Structure formats: C-alpha cells, structure tokens
Amino acid sequence: GAGVSQTPSNKVTEKGKYVELRCDPISGHTALYWYRQSLGQGPEFLIYFQGTGAADDSGLPNDRFFAVRPEGSVSTLKIQRTERGDSAVYLCASSRLGAPNTGELFFGEGSRLTVL
Amino acid sequence: KQEVTQIPAALSVPEGENLVLNCSFTDSAIYNLQWFRQDPGKGLTSLLLIQSSQREQTSGRLNASLDKSSGRSTLYIAASQPGDSATYLCAVTGAGGTSYGKLTFGQGTILTVHP
Numbered sequence: 001g002a003g004v005s006q007t008p009s010n011k012v013t014e015k016g017k018y019v020e021l022r023c024d025p026i027s028g029h030t031a032l033y034w035y036r037q038s039l040g041q042g043p044e045f046l047i048y049f050q051g052t053g054a055a056d057d058s059g060l061p062n063d064r065f066f067a068v069r070p071e072g073s074v075s076t077l078k079i080q081r082t083e084r085g086d087s088a089v090y091l092c093a094s095s096r097l098g099a100p101n102t103g104e105l106f107f108g109e110g111s112r113l114t115v116l
Numbered sequence: 117k118q119e120v121t122q123i124p125a126a127l128s129v130p131e132g133e134n135l136v137l138n139c140s141f142t143d144s145a146i147y148n149l150q151w152f153r154q155d156p157g158k159g160l161t162s163l164l165l166i167q168s169s170q171r172e173q174t175s176g177r178l179n180a181s182l183d184k185s186s187g188r189s190t191l192y193i194a195a196s197q198p199g200d201s202a203t204y205l206c207a208v209t210g211a212g213g214t215s216y217g218k219l220t221f222g223q224g225t226i227l228t229v230h231p
Binding site for chain 2: 004006040048055056091093104105106110
C-alpha cells in the first residue's frame with residue numbers, strides 16, 4: 001500500500017489476555033519501529049527492526065512484550081498477560097533507511113489498545 | 117539519556133497570527149530532528165526533517181530551524197489557519213549512546229487556531 005498500515009485500529013481486551021498487533025510498512029522500507037503513546041504524552045520507543053532482525057529492543061517494558069518481523073516486511077507486536085497499564089496507542093513507523101542515517105519516518109494511524 | 121522538551125504545552129491563537137513553537141533537547145549528538153503533526157485519534161504526519169548539518173527547512177507556511185549546539189529547534193507557522201489546529205511533536209534521532217538510531221519525542225504542543 002501507499003502508507004503504513006496497522007491492524008486492528010482498535011482492540012478491547014480483558015486483563016490477562018494475549019494480544020497481537022500487526023504493522024505493514026511501506027514497500028521497500030527496511031527499517032521498522034514500534035512506539036507506544038499514552039494519553040497526553042509523546043510516543044515512546046519500543047523496538048527497532050533493520051530487516052528481519054531486532055536491532056534494538058531496549059524500549060520493550062518487560063518480557064510480556066515481544067515483536068517479530070520474520071520476512072523483513074510485516075511485523076507483529078505480541079503482548080502476553082495484558083495489564084490495564086498496557087492500554088495505549090501502539091504506533092508503527094517505517095523508514096527507507098535505518099540507523100544511524102535514519103531518514104524520514106512514516107507512521108501508521110496506530111492501534112488503540114484498551115485493557116479492561 | 118536524551119530528553120526533549122516542548123514549550124508551550126498548549127497555545128490558542130486567532131486565525132492569521134504568526135506563531136512559534138519551541139523544542140529543546142539535552143544531548144546535541146543527533147542525526148536529525150523532525151517535526152510531526154498529530155490530529156486527534158490519528159497517527160503522526162511528518163512535516164519537516166532537518167539533518168544535523170542543516171540550519172533550517174521550509175515547506176509552505178512552515179519553517180523549522182535547528183541550532184544543534186544549543187539543543188534547540190523552532191517551528192514557525194505563518195498566517196495560521198483553523199486547519200492548523202493539531203498537536204505538534206518534535207523528535208530527535210540519536211547519534212550515540214543509548215539514543216542511537218531512536219527517535220525521542222517531546223510531549224507536544226497542542227495548537228488551537230480559532231476563526
């Protein structure tokens with residue numbers, strides 16, 4: 001597609017459930033990023049992929065969070081045993097270039113996760 | 117650790133005014149700085165990207181400047197319009213240390229332009 005696509009746009013789940021969020025980056029972009037945005041805050045870095053490998057996962061808050069990008073295109077962010085504090089908008093972005101020469105980032109519209 | 121601060125947190129102006137949004141960052145070791153716009157419930161739209169070697173970038177009524185050594189950037193919006201109402205976010209890409217390759221965002225400035 002023309003832009004970064006994220007699904008689902010909204011997800012409501014119960015505490016303790018497992019959730020998967022999907023990101024389809026712009027075709028040809030090698031770098032893919034996941035960010036989390038809480039209400040009234042700027043986005044916070046979670047993980048960065050260069051190709052298929054996670055180049056930097058230092059932003060993942062704990063081991064309940066995991067992300068994959070098996071073929072270097074689509075990525076899935078996985079959250080186990082969800083907690084109410086995981087409620088946020090999860091943003092995906094892609095870039096033609098990766099670190100260190102990170103070019104312009106293009107963001108998707110996000111997946112809004114609500115944990116009841 | 118890189119920290120980005122945006123001032124003011126919110127701004128309300130009448131249509132037609134020229135305005136300035138401010139962004140400061142604590143670590144001058146950056147590769148670039150981007151200004152984004154975010155409409156309510158939407159993702160981020162990139163407005164301007166300034167490489168660390170550049171001083172400013174312009175797009176239409178928008179002009180962004182970068183003073184890397186002092187850790188500051190400003191976004192200037194000329195002749196503001198109600199359609200400019202949104203949250204404006206500043207973000208820097210780190211060039212070293214724990215910020216390497218990552219975007220660090222400010223909290224944003226909520227802009228309201230009223231007719």
